[in-house]
Amino acid sequence: MxxxxxxxxxxxxxxxxxxxxxxxxxxxxxxxxxxxxxxxxxxxxxxxxxxxxxxxxxxxxxxxxxxxxxxxxxxxxxxxxxxxxxxxxxxxxxxxLPVEVADYVDFYASEHHATNLGRLFRPGAEPLMPNWKHLPVGYHGRAGTVVLSGTGIRRPSGQRKAPDEDKPSFGECRRLDIEAELGFVVGTGSRLGEPVSTADFPERVFGAVLVNDWSARDIQAWEYVPLGPFLGKSFATSISAWVVPLEALQAARMPTPPQDPAPLPYLAEGEPWGLDIEFSVAWNGQEVSRPPYRDMYWSPAQMLAHMTVNGASSRTGDLYASGTISGPGKEQRGAFIELTWGGKEPVTVNGEQRTFLLDGDEVAITATAPGADGGRISFGEVRGRVLPATGGTA
Known part of the structure; x- marks a missing residue:
């Protein structure tokens, strides 16, 4: 023994x-x-x-x-x-990989992140789209490209068109980015035609993992109008090896930030599922950001309710992620497009001025939360290194 x-x-x-x-x-x-x-x-x-x-x-x-x-x-x-x-x-x-991922959905639940990207992409206009505070915005991703922490990430290729270019070209991504997120793993699914309520969240969802939703910003910028993210997002999503049960997160529970206007009834929460989780993003071993999950506008219970309100089924192994976690401070931004303000404000990484990811760069995301014993608990890490692109011609 x-x-x-x-x-x-x-x-x-x-x-x-x-x-x-x-x-x-x-x-x-x-x-x-x-x-x-x-x-x-x-x-x-x-x-x-x-x-x-x-x-x-x-x-x-x-x-x-x-x-x-x-x-x-x-x-x-x-x-x-x-x-x-x-x-x-x-x-x-x-x-x-801890689960066979059935379906993958990614949300856009941080008001700070959505506001920052709105200011970057639509300067002079309202940063948030009219629907943003009425529903958790999301898109359906590719379950087959969810990989375990430590898997090398091949730089994607695709169409891209910079604002100063007359026409699109094909080639490797020039603005490769990360997104620090929290993912939720569905344990028991729901049948087609039967929405899941916010109250059913702890009955349906087993636990949470760390997520890095790798993003090809130049490919994304050219393709996303009018249908949204596609090839700029679907090439790789990394998750941590350990799934932290919801039961371990009881001490981390807290209300979400005030939601104004009040959500429609199907998104109302009797028991709030905001979470007090501290993230850290390290770029080549240097911490560059500390995103706070507690600032997320939409809760995971609301995300699940919205994802199924139209009658869409859910299945064991479904993964849905929060979207980039960002806070109000520059040092709390969970994506490099925000941290460097679209590449205009480089950050210093190990003595070098950096904007987007280069081949060989490694990003490690970690997170901790309050534990029931008064200490803290860890989600482990989600880590990935950028590999050179293969195939295709510029």
Whole structure:
């Protein structure tokens, strides 16, 4: 038998217990829970075949009561003795994509981000479009391009047209950007034609992950009128390896900022699902931004309600993300297009003046939240390095 030593102040203590999919040398991927600097093999510990699968989906589909039951079992077990071979050092395992992503939707829920982009793209006009404070604006992405943290991101190619150019050209992206976001993983789906209410959010959503929605701003700027994001967004979206359960985020709950005008009834929340989560964005190892999730205008419960209000179904493994997280200060902007004001105000990164991403650049996004024990809990990280473009001609 073996025991786990949880260091004092660990961001992965009993208040957290996030789930992931891992493997060790010569073994198949399976489900584990991170505790301190260890990964607990749930198949070996709980003896349930649902945890021997290479994704969380089958477990998530069992529903909220089962999620709570397992969380309590794990909490009880890890404070005692565990079977030999059921505990692995986190540095000795290989992590895998935690869920089979069914559908992917990305929202635009930060008023600060939307206002900044409005001022950049439509100078002299109202920064927010007329619908923005009435509904959570979003678009449908490509589930097949959601990748695990650490996966290299190939610079995309496509059509782009700068304002000073007479016609579009084809070539590699010249304004590659990041977006620091929080993603939500649906555990139990809803049937076609049956909207999900804001009150049903904790019954439907299992937990949250960190998201970097990589963005090709020059491709996006040329293509997005009139139907919105397409190739400028669909080439890669990175997520963290650990899924933090909603139950671990109870201490982080708070009201959203005041919503004026009052949302329509289907978007009203009896119990608010704003979240007090602090993000950090590091560019080549240097922190350049600290976006605060607590400033997000629309909550994840409202996003889910809006996503299904037309009768659209949801499925186990659906991922929907908040959109870029930005606060009121320049040092709180969660995308480089904002941080550098469209490239006009470079930032200093390791002594160099920088605007958008170059080949070889690496971005790491981390986040922490208040935990039930009075400390803080971590989401781990979502990290990616830019690889050179391939194929095509300029």
């Amino acid at each position: 073996t025991t786990i030593d949880i260091p004092d102040g660990s961001l992965f203590g009993l208040a957290n217990l996030p789930y992931g999919v891992f493997s060790t040398e010569g073994t198949a991927p399976r489900i584990g829970v991170r505790v301190g600097d260890s990964v607990v093999d749930l198949a070996a510990t709980l003896g349930d075949d649902v945890f021997a699968k290479p994704s969380l989906n089958a477990f998530l589909a069992q529903g909220r009561a089962r999620w709570s039951e397992v969380r309590q079992q794990v909490s009880d077990l890890v404070t005692g003795e565990l079977p030999e071979g059921a505990v692995h050092d986190v540095g000795a395992v290989t992590m895998h």
